Amino acid sequence: MGERADRQCTCKECNREFSFTAAEQEQHALRGHRHAPSRCPTCREARALRNPERAGGRSLHPVICARCGAPIRVPFVPRTERPVYCRPCFLEMRGE
Numbered sequence: 001m002g003e004r005a006d007r008q009c010t011c012k013e014c015n016r017e018f019s020f021t022a023a024e025q026e027q028h029a030l031r032g033h034r035h036a037p038s039r040c041p042t043c044r045e046a047r048a049l050r051n052p053e054r055a056g057g058r059s060l061h062p063v064i065c066a067r068c069g070a071p072i073r074v075p076f077v078p079r080t081e082r083p084v085y086c087r088p089c090f091l092e093m094r095g096e
Contacts, residue, residue, distance in 0.1 A: 011040035
């Protein structure tokens, strides 16, 4: 595969621009997707909440990020003995 670069995309629901990073493109390709997402992350999450069967039948559970305290929703039941992080905190801790 060639080098990937960050791309700006426009959401087809809210018409806002969002960044489709090189790392996200790589993950997208590994999952077998051929096209860039047509919705921004906010609209994708809202759509998944409206139709949980579309998100693989998983329901999202509310939790607070153990690092920054932001409210987030995760597709698994959080356990009290393991911290849960929002995406920005998780990526920062991984050094990305």
